[in-house]
Amino acid sequence: MSSESNEAPSLQRSGFVVRKERFYGRLIAACAVLTIAVTVGIILALSGQALSFWSQISPIAYFTGTSWSPVIAQDYGVLPLVSGTLIVTVFSALIALPIGLAAAIYLSEYASEKARSILKPSLEILAGVPTVIYGYMALVYVTPMIDQFLPFSAQLIPPGVPVLPEFTLVMPSLGTFNALSASIVVGIMIIPMVSSISEDALSAVPDSLREGGYGLGSTKFDVSTKIVVPSATSGIVASYVLAISRAIGETMAVTMAMGMSPQMPYFPNVLRNLAESSQTITAAMVQIAGADSLGSGPTYEAMFALGITLFAITLTMNILAEVVRRRFREEY
């Protein structure tokens, strides 16, 4: 008691404590800055080897070449790989985008609390299954299952129609490796990407808009499709872009199910692209990594050139998604 009144306790923290706190602050700031270092590291690692590749193979030949055969013919044209990636991306998007949006609408507008609590984690599992298992299932189960119903042909334009030529759409039977089963499993695995981000966007639409719609006598269907979904367009589009970006970067499933034979697309019978094997950018990287462990030479460096191509595409799409989300967001 007396000592307290005689000398008030110092409220100043000791120098060591202050320095300690500052040190901790800097330490965790360093952790955060490390993420920048990762990005810089990716860009440096990819561009160094890729530039060395492009000094041997002209970038024009790389970007416009229509034949990819790095080991046998020393052809480094990326277009067949881009075509393979596009095929998988387009068809998986055809599956995942409508289904994901519908699931998002159901979860946000229709589902009861209990259904939501079961369905949301179950949907998340779709994205959590290792892609190597998706690839295996596509190769061993999906392909034979679909192949039962093939070949299939439909005469879109019958003979005798003026001006237009006769055209029959033919879906040939599937090869062991084919783009269709790969697209299906990639589509399944990106559904949660669409549904969870879209659902966040739909849930963020304020209830007053919905109530306004009901007050005007709209049905739930009208409120969902004509008020809530349009209000959340920016989030939905962002989710689409992110899901497509994920499909472009998907590796194991397409490597295992779609095979390793790079192919320019077939026209006009687009379905043939689905039935046959081709190769994506990512699968070509896996093939080089698996075959070439020398660590030098243009084939090895081509892997980095492919990597930077892929990185540029996905980075652009991710930034695009962010811009869409920020720019076109409706503020409530």
Add this chain to the structure above:
Amino acid sequence: MAAEESTSDQLGRSTALRIQHLKGRLFEVALVAATLVGIVSLLALFAQISSDAFQPGSASATWFLVYLGTLVAPTAAFTLYARRRPAVRETNALAFAAVFGGLLFSFVIYAVVDALSPYDVFTYVFFASLPPALVVAYDRMTDDRTYTGPAIPASMIVGISVAALLYDLIRGPIGIAAEWIMYFGLVTVPAALLIGALTASRRGRRSGVIAGGVVVIGGLAVAVASIVTGTNASFLVVFFSAFVVPTGYVLWRSVRTDPEGRTGVAGPFILLGGALLGAVIVGRFGIQNPDTFLTPTLLLDSWDGLTASEAGVYPQIVGSIVIVGFMAVLAFPVGIGAAIYLEEYAPDTGLRGRLATLLEVNISNLAGVPSVVYGLLGLALFRRTLGFGTGIVFSAAGTLGLLILPIVIVSTQEALRSVPDSLRQGSYGMGASRWQTLREVVLPEAIPGTLTGTILALARAIGETAPLVIIAVATTKYSPPSGLFSSATALPLQIFAASANAKPEFRHGVVPAAAVVLLILMLLMNATAIVIRNKYGREN
């Protein structure tokens, strides 16, 4: 009044409205179908893959009847009984977690330590934990806390460095001791300390010392008994300390303190007992077992690409666990630190505020970078720049660590954001510094959320294949990795490599079985994360 009724009646019956109604219903049905289609098709594929792995068609009908009677019916009856009683249900869940978690934990500990050499692990763990223990003891004795915080990690680093420098000198004398003594030091001593501390906090110091002593003596007794009978003393010591002791403690406490729910303890034992009883009956009467591919050979042997009955994925499972475990050590501190900086330290405005915005954008971009690109980064960083060997554990763990860093950061940020600001203000109001507030108030509140996110990141990492292929991790190895710088292998890689094998007993047998093992590992992690999220999400 009557007129009004008739108009509403007319409205109700009007065709346009009925069409509207029908359209709404159809729309809802379509939405439900769309939500379910992905889940159902995945379940169908899971069913196919597990049917290939287990081959249930090859079992006789009696086999199903026996297990229906011994395993399924009692478990189902007990689950029904527990469902109506919340206390029983909760104890049942706890008992399940304790029994099966302890079982899994003891197997994993033994397999990993055995692969890395128990003597090495003991040496490093001993030297890493002794100095911090001394620091804590000094802190307790003198009550001088100023230096404790920074001294603990610093002394740990000093201890590990000393062990690494004097490795040759220390390893000799330690190598003289029997192998089980290493496991005793690694598992039994911590278990005894943990049980002692838990008991001490509830029933006083004396009981704590007694409880710890009982565990130590029990461990010694198990070791002696197994040496006398000539069984594997190391494994039994681990099994006792990592399974029997914690499970026993949890169950004993439930029985003692929870009179309402104490019957729930029986749940896991009904399941295990039913399985054992079924096996005994099946063996006794010579009933046809299914020709399952998920055999002990698969789990405990190495890969044989020629004969399916002798192919195993033990090195791959242990390799995956070692890689993912070391990855957690590398990535989680950095990820959690970065999240703390962004949520708690970074200002909103000024130059540093802009830096923080840049960091956020950068992290969300990193999360979208394809995993195969991280493989190239790992290749360039670990093999080219640091000159490490091809496909070693360190590179694999580092590469996966960089890959999951954004996931860890984002989930930790969410957990930190959900801690109410009033707690922080209260802590500051009592004179706590920023670091003290963080350590004593914010972080304990954010632990469940962080844990959920980190476990999900682990589940993601254990299935990652593409980056490991790119950094040229070996697919088939005949022994698990023996250290951080020895060459690694992982379960998903083996599945990838073996998918090219078109022999039916591989394509529709061993490989699906390996895939089922991987799926079980991943689903267990996901389930743990969901349980933690639901449990703590409800309380808040």
